[in-house]
Amino acid sequence: MKRLILLLAALAAMPAFAAEKLVVAATAVPHAEILEFIKPRLAAEGVDISIKVFTDYVQPNVQVAEKRIDVSYFETGPYLDEFNKGRGTNLVRVAGVHIEPLGAYSTKFKTLAELPDGASVAIPNEASNGGRALLLLQKAGLITLKDPANPVSSLRDIATNPKHLKFRELEGAMLPRVLNQVDLAVINTNYALDARLDPTRDALAIEDGKSPYVNFLVGRPDNRDAPAVKKLAAALTSPEVKEFIAKKYKGAVIPAF
Structure with missing residues (x-):
């Protein structure tokens, strides 16, 4: 018993395990x-x-x-x-x-086909997500790019824009907040989810699992x-x-x- 008491006392005196x-x-x-x-x-x-x-x-x-x-x-x-x-x-x-x-969202229209001539479109304002947004819009048939595969295409790289879309480049976190002020906004899923949007239900166009x-x-x-x-x-x-x-x-x- 004495040995057990000494062992328990020694264990109690040992420093606590330090987590990384x-x-x-x-x-x-x-x-x-x-x-x-x-x-x-x-x-x-x-x-x-x-x-x-x-x-x-x-x-x-x-x-x-x-x-x-x-x-x-x-x-x-x-x-x-x-x-x-x-x-x-x-x-x-x-x-x-x-x-x-990545998804394209609208509070004014239910399909991309409904977008009017001169519609306002908000996209992320930095190179990788902005280029990614343009690739999505190209896949949806709204624009074409000079280099269809360039992941960092910019607005200067748009080759055709049949609907004469007017683009606004904004910080990603701002896009859900301006959704009701534009005709279409291309929003990163983390910000979409944070704004209570459901990408699988609410997005008018969305990347597939091969992204x-x-x-x-x-x-x-x-x-x-x-x-x-x-x-x-x-x-x-x-x-x-x-x-x-x-x-x-x-x-x-x-x-x-």
Whole structure:
């Protein structure tokens, strides 16, 4: 009994297990929701993640590059490439997690065929998502582009515009807020979901599951192979997350693994 008491006292005196801490930048929907889902699993594996939610696409990467945040989870590969090129950073892909099909929405019309001549169309104002929006409008038959496959086409690259659409380029987070002020808005799914839009029901045109715009967990060369980052990547690409995405988002978000 005395030995047992001494053993218990020794165990009690031992320092508590220190979890690895990881700060993750994310947009609210669906990224932060998916991260919240895997929090308990990561805690059991000794990783304590702190989720920092952003409403823009610039600051998360800036803060990762400056080592104020460990990793980010919100962006597509083409966006990351353009960010690195424009900012002189070298952020890296860690794991591809899901696809958020980009959609075109309207509160004034039920089909794209109803769009009048000179209709106003709002699209994202940065290269990768703006180009992605133009590719969607081209696929829908509203415009043609000089290079039909260029993922970063701009308004200057529109070859034909039969309906004489008038474009407005706005920050992605603003697009749902101006939906009732324009005839059509091309909105990223995370912002659409946050605005209570259902991409599978409300979008007049939407990317399919073959979209190359996978959302990645992103880090730096110095931490991409860190144990905590690897555990986070494994959790984000687990069968449990695949099932969670399928059940919660019902096709509005598609697993990419």
